[in-house]
Amino acid sequence: MERSSANLWRKINSRYNLVGCKCQNCGTLYFPSRVVCRKCGRDSKITEAKFSGNGVISSYTNIRVPPDSFKDEAPYTIAIVKLDEGPSVEGHVVESGGEVKIGSRVRAVFRKMYVEGDEGLIYYHYKFELV
Amino acid sequence: MLYGIVGYGVYFPVYRIKVEEIASVWHEDAGSIKKGLNITEKTVPAIDEDAATIAVEAARRAVSHAGIDAGEIGAVYCGSESHPYAVKPTSTVVATAIGAGNNVMAADLEFACKAGTAGMQIAMGLAKSGMIRYGLAVGSDTSQGRPGDALEYTASAGGGAYVIGGGKDEVIAEITHTLSFTSDTPDFWRREGASFPSHGGRFTGEPGYFKHIIGATKRLFEVTGMEASDFDYAVFHQPNGKFPINVAARLGFDMKKIENGLVTPMIGNTYSGSSMIGLAATLDIAKPGEKILVTSFGSGAGSDSFAIEVTENIEKNRGRSVKVRDLIEKRKIYVNYSTYLKNRSSIRKK
Numbered sequence A: 001m002e003r004s005s006a007n008l009w010r011k012i013n014s015r016y017n018l019v020g021c022k023c024q025n026c027g028t029l030y031f032p033s034r035v036v037c038r039k040c041g042r043d044s045k046i047t048e049a050k051f052s053g054n055g056v057i058s059s060y061t062n063i064r065v066p067p068d069s070f071k072d073e074a075p076y077t078i079a080i081v082k083l084d085e086g087p088s089v090e091g092h093v094v095e096s097g098g099e100v101k102i103g104s105r106v107r108a109v110f111r112k113m114y115v116e117g118d119e120g121l122i123y124y125h126y127k128f129e130l131v
Numbered sequence B: 001m002l003y004g005i006v007g008y009g010v011y012f013p014v015y016r017i018k019v020e021e022i023a024s025v026w027h028e029d030a031g032s033i034k035k036g037l038n039i040t041e042k043t044v045p046a047i048d049e050d051a052a053t054i055a056v057e058a059a060r061r062a063v064s065h066a067g068i069d070a071g072e073i074g075a076v077y078c079g080s081e082s083h084p085y086a087v088k089p090t091s092t093v094v095a096t097a098i099g100a101g102n103n104v105m106a107a108d109l110e111f112a113c114k115a116g117t118a119g120m121q122i123a124m125g126l127a128k129s130g131m132i133r134y135g136l137a138v139g140s141d142t143s144q145g146r147p148g149d150a151l152e153y154t155a156s157a158g159g160g161a162y163v164i165g166g167g168k169d170e171v172i173a174e175i176t177h178t179l180s181f182t183s184d185t186p187d188f189w190r191r192e193g194a195s196f197p198s199h200g201g202r203f204t205g206e207p208g209y210f211k212h213i214i215g216a217t218k219r220l221f222e223v224t225g226m227e228a229s230d231f232d233y234a235v236f237h238q239p240n241g242k243f244p245i246n247v248a249a250r251l252g253f254d255m256k257k258i259e260n261g262l263v264t265p266m267i268g269n270t271y272s273g274s275s276m277i278g279l280a281a282t283l284d285i286a287k288p289g290e291k292i293l294v295t296s297f298g299s300g301a302g303s304d305s306f307a308i309e310v311t312e313n314i315e316k317n318r319g320r321s322v323k324v325r326d327l328i329e330k331r332k333i334y335v336n337y338s339t340y341l342k343n344r345s346s347i348r349k350k
């Protein structure tokens, strides 16, 4: 986990609203955002693109022995979600209650990801919930 | 020109704790508590939820219910008594998370359980004066009751959000009048840095809740020339399931007019969200032309009263939201007392 205000601030739009990018030259969508299109290289025309947050779980794992920052949350589920627009993203699945399956439909929700002790910043982030 | 509600949304967590579970920890009689407070269970926030995440979820629903471009929202006011930061506004998080952009007036409000309706009044004033096209008012809380305190049975988590604006084709419920009744009353408070609120016990009822709700509502009757019989529904702040029934009777409203908006018996007291969620549950079923009275209450103390008239436009937006009653039943995960404490950050792994 990053511990700097600048890092938090730069990523806010992608973390809150799943804002990635689109190459206007070939139409490819990316999340997270890229500076250069993988297909077009020098001909890339990158613009911002917001993803709906709707998608399907393509893979998942239940975490029982978490990193220190998530110790109060375990057990929890991390999944790879294939967004309806194409790209795949990793994310926590909230209140999964052991019901997660490959192919489960999900939508993005807004949650706390990480809290820096009693006096630090609170990092908000998209997570996913089963629809 | 009509001014009032253009869209609304509510949110509360899926976790619930029953009165029986809390009562068993303190060796109290669940039956008499359920009867005395008219409440069966309450919502509990997940470990990764706070007043800001709840505000964002409610606000996103309100914006999509309104069917507007979030970029046209010119003001965001978030009311809560459990803002995640003492300094760092919840409203900045909400404005960004709904995509309102940077050209937005924003501030956090605090007035115990009525900070959300205070935001509706501010947004209404700004919209009516032409300073903004739309304003967003949110009330959300993850309220805390001291373990063992009577408040522990009711203090829950949830929120409501309203898009306020003008336009005869957009306003789904016109706010025909709003006013407040305010006094310096020490019924309930929490000092900076204190984890739990303190209250004046029995003092919270008569000189707090009842005096202010009755004061504001009677003043609204006087100013508008309306009376209880002119309204089809009434929504009052719901610190428990009993007070709103009592105050409704004292103001001349029968049970039928308040039962649709009475949600505390199933979800607990969501504080700043309470009367806003009650209003949402009422708008869910109200028909064009029907009139709704809303009077909130915040300790400290004050009440905001609204006379609302539902318009034809309400039918256009119906399909865009899930009804409050359906949300309450949709998904529930019951937790025991220790999980409840953990989710509320009262206990932590070393």
Ligand SMILES: [Zn+2]
Binding pocket: A023, A024, A025, A026, A027, A028, A037, A038, A039, A040, A041, A044, A045
């Ligand atoms: Zn390309």
